[in-house]
Amino acid sequence: MTFRDRLPYLENLSRETLQRWGRRTLFVIGGLLVGAAAILMAALADFAQRDFHRLLGISRYLSLALTPLGFGAIVFLTLKVFPNSQGSGIPQVIAARELPDGPTRTSLVSLRVAIGKIVSVTLGLLCGASIGREGPTVQVGAALMNAVGRGAIEYQRGLLLAGAAAGIAAAFNTPLAGIVFGIEELSRSFESRTSGLVLGAIIAAGLTSLSLVGNYAYFGSTNAVLPLGRAWLVLPICAVLGGLFGGLFSRIVITFARGLPGALGRLIARHPIVFAMLCGLGVALTGLLSQDTSYGTGYDEARAIVHGAAPACAIFGLMKFLATLFSAIGGIPGGLFAPSLAVGAGLAANLHTLFQDVPLGALALLGMVSYLTGVVQTPITSFVIVSEMTENRTMIIPLMLAAVIADAVSKSICKDSIYHALAAVFLKNAGETPIQEPE
Structure with a gap:
């Protein structure tokens, strides 16, 4: 075969190679942008929480006005300016993956939605909402990749x-945890043709974070261990407690998202801003009862418990649960991951009063995994993410066992995964048939 005869084959091969590297470049560029966006959201979140607590320094009772008004303003923005930005953002991404390419899919993961998400989450933390920034980063990341x-x-x-x-x-x-979350929650399987590209995006995002803020553990390193013997008796108790509370939380949120039956449901649907303000008032009241510890992401409180310090408020776990519930059903944008970890740590601290021979740090890790699993029903993601966030390898087996138990308990209370149930609401509202293709 002459070179001239081989030329079409070589041209086709070259075209395929260029297309393959072009796709890889897209994923890497997108990953770099996602990493930068995550750092921006973290900085804005810290700024907002600091300023809110400065306002509380003037008067703790300012939250009784600021939080309800803030909730009302944020829901107004999500309805009129940034539709589809409410909630954590993960259900929107799941729904977008189920829809065919077109305006409906784009409306869930557009750059406008991403901007609205960043603005609304920052405003939410500025008025004391019990929300996280990590879930919203998922929607922002998907929007950037989509663009x-x-x-x-x-x-x-x-x-x-x-x-x-x-x-x-x-x-x-x-x-x-990013890889596991993609497999366990977002896709429920993995596409072989994009697995390497997904990994490339995660690496790019991680390198961006590493280069800008350095290598860090989210909650700092901990060497907490659960000694063999009597200490292990607390494990099933903690797991069942986390599964119960987490499943209850998810069931309530899903019920409100689908719409309450009867006159009350119609009233909430007609007056979403008023309902959001009432939820904001609920958050403010829990804040006052918890000595101002139930506001925001709960990062500082959870970190302190992980490192062995008892919470400043004895009912911190319960108040954080209620504050996060009010924030979630109120319809404002915000994630569940960080507040859920704080709730789990708080519930574990309450158990510590009964099991004082168990190290508080180890009990906190069990509580975090148990409650997070109970809420999102992703046991593998839950124990992997807590292990990575604390750089703790010695607790892997206890955390696995706690996650399995909590998942089973949660599913007995709430049979639907919260993110997929909420995604179904978006799909129903979209009125389009989900695509049916193998993962």
């Missing part, structure tokens, strides 16, 4: 998955 790869139609679902997984990885500085 970067608009021309690669056949890889849109993979891009959304990669952006969302990279968002979790960059927000928590937990690359393994």
Whole structure:
């Protein structure tokens, strides 16, 4: 065969190579952008929480006005300016992956939604909402990937998955958890043709975070261990407690998202801003009862418990649970991950009064995994993310066992996974048939 005869084959091969590297470049560029967005959201979140607590320094009772008014203003923005930005953002990404490419999918993961998410989450923390920034980073990450790869139609679902997984990885500085979350929650399986590209996006996002803020553990390193023997008796108790509270939380949130039956449901649907303000008042009241510890992400409180310090308020876990519940059903944008970890740590601290021979740090890790699993029903993601966030390897087996128990208990109370149940609400509202193709 002459060179001239081989020329078409070589040209085709070269074209395929360029396309393959072009796709890889898209995923890497998107990952870099997601990493930068995660750092921006973290900085804004810290700024907002500091300023809110400065206001509380003037008067603790300012929250009784500021929080309800803030909730009302944020819900107004989500309804009139940034539709589809409410909630954590993870259900929107799941729904977008189920929809065919088009305006409806784009409306869930557009750059406008991403901007609205960042603005609304910052405002929420500025008025004391019990929300996290990590879940919203998932939607922002998917939106950035969607924008970067608009021309690669056949890889849109993979891009959304990669952006969302990279968002979790960059927000928590937990690359393994990003991969597991993509498999366990977002896709419920893995696409072989995009697995390497998703990994590339996660690496790019992680490197961006590493280069800008350095290598860090989200909750700091802990060497907490659960000694063999009597200490292990607390494990099933903690797991069942986390599963019960987590399943109850999810069931309530899903019920409100689907719409309450009867006159009350119609009233809430007609007056969402008023309802949001009432939820904001609930958050303010829990804040006053918890000595101002139930506001915000709960990061500082959870970190302190993980490192062995008892919470300042004896009912911190319960108040954080209620504050997060009010924030979630109020309809404002905000994630569940960080507040859930704080609730789990708080519940574990209450158990510590009965099991004082068990190290508080170890009990806190069990509580965090148990409650987070109870809420999101992703046991593998839950124990991986807590292990990575604390750089703790000695607790892997107890955390695995706690996650399995909590997952079973949660599913007995709430049979639907919260994110997929909420995604179904978006799909129903979209009025389009989900695509049916193998993962």
